Amino acid sequence: MPxxxxxxxxxxxxxxxxxxPTHPATHGIFxxxxxxxxxxxxxxxxxxxxxxxxxxxxxxxxxxxxxxxxLTDRLNYCSSPINNMGWHMTVEKLINCQLPxxxxxxxxxxxxxxxxxxxxxxxxxxxxxxxxxxxxxxLFQWREKIYDIFEEICGARLTTNIGRIGxxxxxxxxTCWKRIRAFLKDFPKALKEFEKLLVRNRIFMDRTVGVGPxxxxxALEYGFTGPNLRAAGVDYDVRVAQPYSSYQDFEFDxxxxxxGDTYDRFMVRLEEMWQSLRIIEQAVNKMPDGEFHAxxxxxxxxxxxxxxxxxxxxxxxxxxxxxxxxxxxxEVYHAVEGANGELGFYLISDGGRTPYRMHIRRPCFIYYQxxxxxxxxxxxxxxxxxxxxxxxxxxxxxx
Amino acid sequence: MITTEIKESIQSKLGNFVIxxxxxxxxxxxxxxxxHLHEALKTLKEDPELNFHFLTTMCGxxxxxxxxxxxxxxxxxxxxxxxxxxxxxxxxxxxDLDVPTVSDIWPSANWQERQEYxxxxxxxxxxxxxxxxxxxxxxxxxxxRREYPLEDAWRDDKEDKYxxx
Numbered sequence: 001m002p003x004x005x006x007x008x009x010x011x012x013x014x015x016x017x018x019x020x021p022t023h024p025a026t027h028g029i030f031x032x033x034x035x036x037x038x039x040x041x042x043x044x045x046x047x048x049x050x051x052x053x054x055x056x057x058x059x060x061x062x063x064x065x066x067x068x069x070x071l072t073d074r075l076n077y078c079s080s081p082i083n084n085m086g087w088h089m090t091v092e093k094l095i096n097c098q099l100p101x102x103x104x105x106x107x108x109x110x111x112x113x114x115x116x117x118x119x120x121x122x123x124x125x126x127x128x129x130x131x132x133x134x135x136x137x138x139l140f141q142w143r144e145k146i147y148d149i150f151e152e153i154c155g156a157r158l159t160t161n162i163g164r165i166g167x168x169x170x171x172x173x174x175t176c177w178k179r180i181r182a183f184l185k186d187f188p189k190a191l192k193e194f195e196k197l198l199v200r201n202r203i204f205m206d207r208t209v210g211v212g213p214x215x216x217x218x219a220l221e222y223g224f225t226g227p228n229l230r231a232a233g234v235d236y237d238v239r240v241a242q243p244y245s246s247y248q249d250f251e252f253d254x255x256x257x258x259x260g261d262t263y264d265r266f267m268v269r270l271e272e273m274w275q276s277l278r279i280i281e282q283a284v285n286k287m288p289d290g291e292f293h294a295x296x297x298x299x300x301x302x303x304x305x306x307x308x309x310x311x312x313x314x315x316x317x318x319x320x321x322x323x324x325x326x327x328x329x330x331e332v333y334h335a336v337e338g339a340n341g342e343l344g345f346y347l348i349s350d351g352g353r354t355p356y357r358m359h360i361r362r363p364c365f366i367y368y369q370x371x372x373x374x375x376x377x378x379x380x381x382x383x384x385x386x387x388x389x390x391x392x393x394x395x396x397x398x399x
Numbered sequence: 400m401i402t403t404e405i406k407e408s409i410q411s412k413l414g415n416f417v418i419x420x421x422x423x424x425x426x427x428x429x430x431x432x433x434x435h436l437h438e439a440l441k442t443l444k445e446d447p448e449l450n451f452h453f454l455t456t457m458c459g460x461x462x463x464x465x466x467x468x469x470x471x472x473x474x475x476x477x478x479x480x481x482x483x484x485x486x487x488x489x490x491x492x493x494x495d496l497d498v499p500t501v502s503d504i505w506p507s508a509n510w511q512e513r514q515e516y517x518x519x520x521x522x523x524x525x526x527x528x529x530x531x532x533x534x535x536x537x538x539x540x541x542x543x544r545r546e547y548p549l550e551d552a553w554r555d556d557k558e559d560k561y562x563x564x
Contacts, residue, residue, distance in 0.1 A: 049532060049533065050531075050532060050533035050534060053533040053534065055542065055549075057518070057543065058542060058543055058549055059549065061549075062549050093424060094424075220452060220453055220479075221505060221506050221507065222506050222507050223453070223454060223455075223505070223506075223507025234479070236479050241479070241482055242482075330423060330424065331423045331424075331428075332423065332424045333424075333426060333475065333486070335455075342455065344455065344456055344475075346456065346458060346473070346475075348460070356462075357458075357460050359456070359458035359473075361455060361456035361475075365510065365511075365514075366456075366507050366510070366511065367507075368510075369506070369507065369509055369510045370506075398533055
């Protein structure tokens with residue numbers, strides 16, 4: 001070859017782009033190394049998770065059953081009441097405790113409010129990642145109202161630790177009912193505004209339709225559950241398949257999508273917010289009278305007046321606070337429909353004061369594996385939108 | 400709901416893979432031998448009548464008090480159209496932690512097996528990418544095993560005896 005001719009290289013060269021771990025578009029801390037051929041993503045060669053791993057499964061082996069609720073708060077922290085209720089229901093299944101209807105309806109209201117709160121985050125953030133910040137700003141004001149309701153019930157906004165094993169810790173106050181009713185009256189208008197902004201918006205649809213699709217069969221193989229699976233066309237909802245906490249008393253629809261792309265995931269979550277509002281309204285209207293907790297003196301703290309005057313109550317109080325209650329032996333699995341899918345708790349008890357083994361089935365962890373397949377062949381902006389539409393929450397990813 | 404006929408059908412299709420059948424709350428639990436684990440799970444998935452197409456979750460367990468069966472694995476399967484859920488468990492001794500991977504049957508098992516390797520040290524043979532997922536790569540012990548304490552050894556303010564086990 002003459003000296004002034006450059007030899008062509010035969011092999012293709014790829015660029016490796018590091019998306020994360022701290023990146024404003026990845027909501028949470030997880031890293032993706034994208035292998036790119038020019039602008040097109042060829043593969044996501046390395047997904048690193050575990051930046052926020054806090055060893056919940058190990059800690060749970062050393063904590064009494066009441067103290068594990070605080071760990072479950074921190075799983076999917078955008079909708080922590082659902083995680084709390086999931087754990088309470090698992091322990092109640094273990095000890096064979098039946099709750100009064102009133103307590104179950106109160107739990108349903110709280111769980112659906114938490115679901116709305118999580119879907120607000122996901123949908124508004126899909127808007128933000130495609131450039132539409134107005135929806136986010138306006139809708140998050142309503143998330144503050146939900147936090148006000150949670151604060152009235154349990155005192156905390158984010159890591160709520162709501163409920164106790166056997167029911168709720170206290171009756172909803174008058175302020176709480178007023179706030180719930182005001183939310184039910186005023187939120188639909190705000191949600192309609194948000195819908196008008198994005199649902200038939202030409203730019204938004206161009207950015208999200210056909211982006212990051214996954215078929216129903218592939219989603220099932222990857223263990224998808226929740227809104228991501230329903231967007232792919234499979235109508236599996238734990239509230240309907242294995243009803244818990246009186247969900248069978250309520251009438252609600254399950255929205256499903258067709259292609260499993262970002263637009264479908266956005267729309268499924270939006271429709272689920274409307275269905276959650278429907279459920280809350282039914283629960284508020286049909287609220288039965290009764291106790292707000294079951295009669296499980298081994299697990300539920302007795303009244304303070306009784307503790308100071310009656311001997312049995314004093315002993316129960318002491319045993320519960322010191323964590324020395326008698327728990328039956330057994331292994332139980334209970335799943336709730338978390339905001340991201342089937343959140344399951346597998347609990348093995350050997351009769352001691354702490355679980356022998358607790359395993360949490362975290363939906364985010366399982367479906368995040370499909371991300372490389374969903375973004376293969378797309379651009380970076382599509383990859384960002386796919387990631388935010390999958391609603392990957394770092395707390396649930398790592399636990 | 401899973402009926403007795405279905406349970407008998409599972410029993411007959413799995414045949415001599417099954418060592419024991421238990422019922423825990425609302426789950427039938429099938430204890431299989433580790434050597435037959437892969438084939439049993441494959442049968443459960445691919446049989447057209449049983450059709451346990453969904454792997455809900457899997458986890459490991461370490462019980463040092465069971466001599467010869469210290470480590471165990473649990474798989475939970477789900478047949479969504481019929482709404483049947485079962486659990487499959489296999490136990491193995493601490494000297495023999497090679498388990499065939501099921502990520503060729505269910506892709507969702509990929510990361511779940513990496514998590515169980517990270518926590519307990521199971522060696523999933525045939526796994527495409529078996530490395531630690533939630534902990535650091537440099538960690539050279541398996542933290543969920545019972546012999547490793549929850550807190551660092553040099554902290555004297557968090558004694559186990561003040562907090563329970």
